[in-house]
Ligand SMILES: Nc1ncnc2c1ncn2[C@@H]1O[C@H](COP(=O)(O)OP(=O)(O)OP(=O)(O)O)[C@@H](O)[C@H]1O
């Protein structure tokens with residue numbers, strides 16, 4: 378039984394379906410990566426898993442429990458954390474306040490978690506009094522990931538965490554994400570940088586027009602000549 | 612000596628009145644800007660909310676006075692203020708329930724909600740007139756002056772008198788306390804921060820488990836408190852007349868827009884900017900000029916740019932200039 382099992386998801390924003398029988402699974406402590414062309418429905422699939430989209434078919438199970446009917450807020454309480462593709466920080470609030478808001482639903486002391494986030498992203502410690510909107514793209518993504526980690530999620534969902542950052546910062550972020558996965562947190566991630574992402578992926582999904590086109594381990598997808606030719610540029 | 616007289620005249624006729632008026636506008640603009648930041652529309656009912664709240668405060672004041680209660684040297688109205696705030700907040704929450712909540716649920720465009728708020732404005736202004744009438748009401752009591760013009764002249768030997776009315780001092784002190792409390796709330800409490808977060812990024816606030824209905828309710832309560840405090844201070848300083856509060860809408864929104872809608876610090880700066888412009892443009896500078904200009908060069912005219920009848924055109928001009936050249940305001944609010 379996978380830790381996250383989002384199976385046969387069908388649905389969209391209005392009358393037309395965007396997702397068609399889409400299935401995504403993540404094992405405990407592993408990294409699953411979704412790749413695919415622009416407009417394939419990757420973000421839509423993430424929203425569906427997080428409950429921001431009404432599904433016409435399929436179900437979502439977390440750790441064996443059916444959460445298909447839960448609101449996003451309730452899913453956060455169940456141990457899911459989500460970093461959206463855009464608008465993923467509170468721009469006028471300081472880095473520290475962003476992290477505090479991430480921990481909003483927690484009733485216990487979250488200082489230790491904040492320290493862990495600062496240890497993971499040391500630059501955030503230096504910038505903790507600065508408004509998140511004034512940071513560079515890479516730093517802002519770190520704030521966004523840090524905010525989602527504040528609830529101590531068991532499943533962390535990242536929609537293009539490396540969008541708009543330099544290759545060096547991208548490698549840096551991927552290293553941090555591997556580090557997070559090593560602590561036992563499962564990761565479901567959408568990535569535009571398909572090669573680098575599949576390299577660190579335990580499981581890879583190629584999504585096309587809202588449906589699963591290829592599903593295999595990251596290594597196998599990288600080795601598949603068909604996938605290489607059509608999606609990885611040779 | 613002439614120079615001192617000029618300074619005293621300036622203080623007496625421009626700086627003190629404009630500072631008190633600016634403090635009143637700043638409080639009103641804070642209410643407007645908070646509602647805009649959280650609920651994302653310009654609340655046209657704000658002026659009439661001030662009128663309603665002040666009317667209730669006046670009723671409370673009369674009731675207290677009829678029971679022989681007074682606040683010593685301070686106006687009795689201050690004691691009735693919590694009552695006025697409570698009733699007004701209840702009305703605002705009820706209005707949200709029956710009017711605004713629906714538009715939130717259907718995610719209506721801001722312009723639609725603005726029009727709805729005009730409807731609310733008409734209803735509120737009707738209720739207010741029904742409750743207290745249309746006449747001018749003076750409800751200030753307690754000590755009248757902190758510094759009195761004649762005794763100032765005698766004490767200093769200057770030709771110009773300086774008067775500082777208690778209501779002017781009270782306005783400035785109260786505004787300072789209220790603003791300090793508001794900023795502490797917004798920057799240091801969990802609830803205050805969740806309000807800012809919601810104003811910053813509504814969707815992410817939802818994902819973080821912040822309850823929007825709670826944020827909205829608290830915003831209405833705070834905005835009502837600000838409106839009633841501003842309205843009562845204005846009424847104490849000048850006089851109460853329901854229609855005057857409707858007219859305050861223009862300078863208040865000019866202040867909020869100049870400062871940058873949604874930005875509390877900007878609302879305060881905007882309040883003073885509008886107040887000083889209005890008083891500065893409508894004041895007859897002849898007297899001050901007479902003191903500082905060399906003998907014989909003193910001007911014949913009043914040196915008044917605009918008659919006070921046109922004072923609202925100052926806010927209007929400011930509003931238009933800002934919207935044309937810097938729509939986000941001086942302090943970077945949300946674009947309008
Ligand atoms: N809020 C929305 N309302 C209606 N349609 C939407 C909405 N968001 C996305 N879509 C549509 O759904 C389809 C899939 O979009 P989605 O954002 O999921 O793609 P994506 O794979 O994440 O693309 P990208 O790589 O550019 O991020 C597109 O056709 C898009 O136009």
Ligand SMILES: [Mg+2]
Nearest residue numbers: 419420421462
């Ligand atoms: Mg996307």
